[in-house]
Amino acid sequence: MAMTPSLTNLISANVAPAWTGQYLITKPVIANVGIGKPGEWIDFRLLVNNRSNEPIRLIGAANDCQCTAGKDLPVTIAAGAETEIRVRVKVGDTEGFRDGKIWFRTDHARQPLLLCRWRGFVKS
Numbered sequence: 001m002a003m004t005p006s007l008t009n010l011i012s013a014n015v016a017p018a019w020t021g022q023y024l025i026t027k028p029v030i031a032n033v034g035i036g037k038p039g040e041w042i043d044f045r046l047l048v049n050n051r052s053n054e055p056i057r058l059i060g061a062a063n064d065c066q067c068t069a070g071k072d073l074p075v076t077i078a079a080g081a082e083t084e085i086r087v088r089v090k091v092g093d094t095e096g097f098r099d100g101k102i103w104f105r106t107d108h109a110r111q112p113l114l115l116c117r118w119r120g121f122v123k124s
Helices: none
Strands: 024-027 030-036 041-050 056-061 067-069 075-077 082-090 096-106 113-122
Touching (some): 024 113, 041 075, 041 113, 056 067, 082 096
Antiparallel strands (some): 041 082, 056 075, 056 096, 067 082, 096 113
């Protein structure tokens, strides 16, 4: 039975990935990118943890006009290991809190997509 992509990382690390469909998780669950000025791009790093018993390859990311990742991709994450990925986001054009996401494509049959979420603040 195929599983749909996981939308959260709110599952306990003690629960088997096969039960949750979360073979890859991000640390932190929601990355804090800090404070930026309107229209500013902010670079940050997040950890991607492979909870499976086999290597998983991050193939690429769904880049758009608000978020880019790619300098570290593609990358293979060994079983039980984690790796750091650099991401660049445009926090927004108007003041206030901003939430964003970026989808990473994987070669794992049961988790073909990994959702990475971020939060920042725009201040003039």
